[in-house]
Amino acid sequence: MPPREVVFENVVITDVDAGASSNNLCAAVVRHIKRKGGAYLELLHDPEPVEEFYNPSLFPMMYPTLFPYGIGGLENHARAKLIALKTHVKYLFSLNDTRFQRHHSFQFSIFNMLQRRLMLLHTSLKVKRSNFASVASRFACVSSDAIHIVAERVSRGDHTTCNNEDKCQALALMKEVRAVTTNVAGSSSSRTVMRNEIHGLMMDQGLPNFYLTINPADVYNPVVKFLSGEEIDVNNLLPGDVLNYRDQSLLVAKNSAVATRFFNVYMKAFIKCILAYTPEEFCLDEGVLGITKAYYGCVEAQGQGTLHCHMLVWVYGALDPNEIKSRIMTAGDDEFKTRLFQFLDDSMSNSVPDIPMDCDTILSDGFHAVSM
Numbered sequence: 001m002p003p004r005e006v007v008f009e010n011v012v013i014t015d016v017d018a019g020a021s022s023n024n025l026c027a028a029v030v031r032h033i034k035r036k037g038g039a040y041l042e043l044l045h046d047p048e049p050v051e052e053f054y055n056p057s058l059f060p061m062m063y064p065t066l067f068p069y070g071i072g073g074l075e076n077h078a079r080a081k082l083i084a085l086k087t088h089v090k091y092l093f094s095l096n097d098t099r100f101q102r103h104h105s106f107q108f109s110i111f112n113m114l115q116r117r118l119m120l121l122h123t124s125l126k127v128k129r130s131n132f133a134s135v136a137s138r139f140a141c142v143s144s145d146a147i148h149i150v151a152e153r154v155s156r157g158d159h160t161t162c163n164n165e166d167k168c169q170a171l172a173l174m175k176e177v178r179a180v181t182t183n184v185a186g187s188s189s190s191r192t193v194m195r196n197e198i199h200g201l202m203m204d205q206g207l208p209n210f211y212l213t214i215n216p217a218d219v220y221n222p223v224v225k226f227l228s229g230e231e232i233d234v235n236n237l238l239p240g241d242v243l244n245y246r247d248q249s250l251l252v253a254k255n256s257a258v259a260t261r262f263f264n265v266y267m268k269a270f271i272k273c274i275l276a277y278t279p280e281e282f283c284l285d286e287g288v289l290g291i292t293k294a295y296y297g298c299v300e301a302q303g304q305g306t307l308h309c310h311m312l313v314w315v316y317g318a319l320d321p322n323e324i325k326s327r328i329m330t331a332g333d334d335e336f337k338t339r340l341f342q343f344l345d346d347s348m349s350n351s352v353p354d355i356p357m358d359c360d361t362i363l364s365d366g367f368h369a370v371s372m
Contacts, residue, residue: 052113063106066099086114093257096229101257115184122183131176138173146170198296198312205294206320208312214297215308216266218259219249227265228258256305263299263307271295275313290315 052058056073059066067073074088083091089110092100100106127135146166153161154174162168184190202208218224225243226232228251243251252259271277275295276287284291297311319327327333328340 062109063103066103066106085117089114098229098255098257101255107256115186118184119187125177127177135173135176138169142166142170142173147173150174194298201294201296201312201314205314208296209315209318210289210311210313212311212313213308214267214270214311215306216263218252218262218306219245221262221266223265224248224252224258224262227261228255260307267297267309289313290318292316 050058050061054075054077056076056078057070058073060070060073064070074085075083093107143166147170150162150167150170151174154171160171162171222232222242225248274288275292276285277292277295292313293316294314295311297309299307299309301307324340328337
């Protein structure tokens with residue numbers, strides 16, 4: 001046998017789709033070993049953690065089913081033109097081959113890596129101006145080992161123990177400074193930034209006129225099926241083109257990238273068609289709510305992972321709360337008061353509306369309203 005060749009067993013216990021439980025895998029391994037001639041190959045852990053920065057072989061080693069030839073890794077400096085990690089990941093998720101989109105753990109691993117890098121690059125320390133000089137001098141004196149030991153104790157909930165003066169000084173410093181992670185998505189500081197931006201808009205535009213929550217039904221909408229690669233005409237749907245709730249839910253659960261693209265398309269259409277807001281064209285067309293002059297939206301995910309958006313909308317010519325109160329209470333504008341109450345009564349409902357009587361039955365009555 002040539003010295004560079006490696007012999008591999010032709011039988012292996014694997015679970016590519018993660019459909020088997022750990023007990024079933026263990027039972028399969030035992031049955032394989034008990035067979036006559038059954039053998040196994042033990043894969044040991046390396047004593048040192050693998051390098052994740054600029055390591056093009058990292059993801060091919062972690063996900064051999066996604067990189068079957070061991071090439072195409074991320075952050076490869078051997079390329080003629082370097083590609084950023086985030087750009088490369090976006091490209092992988094945009095491929096017609098949906099194996100990256102459908103993998104059960106790849107997207108979570110890469111998001112964790114991107115978030116930790118943002119933490120390393122954009123985390124800073126904040127301290128009161130009056131304490132800056134003393135804190136800076138104490139930071140220059142305290143050792144990194146003492147800070148590391150104290151940080152581990154604080155992470156375990158111990159905020160008081162310090163064995164020597166160096167560790168006591170490090171503990172005091174940790175109480176006086178605060179970590180700021182403004183540019184890290186999902187951090188508490190990023191939410192503080194959004195809140196400050198909303199406060200700034202309120203100071204400039206006044207109180208918002210509409211508070212909206214947009215929650216697209218991705219488990220019913222046929223656009224999701226179209227974005228998944230199905231050849232359907234969304235403008236001329238046939239009964240066979242409409243997925244039922246269970247099938248569409250499985251489609252969304254297996255490929256969250258399709259649901260994300262659908263949400264992006266839906267929100268862009270809402271802003272352009274419902275709000276009629278196109279700032280690049282400086283268009284002042286009237287939308288459903290009026291002529292929109294500003295909006296602010298925050299995207300969240302529910303417990304089941306469905307994306308939705310909480311939005312504030314400002315429109316031209318709208319009355320602020322003080323003006324509304326003045327017209328109702330002081331000016332005695334009965335016509336305005338009646339119209340306002342009619343609007344509120346029409347907008348709020350605590351019951352399911354009755355089915356209209358004497359209406360024609362059509363084919364779409366058998367499907368969910370959003371799916372047509």
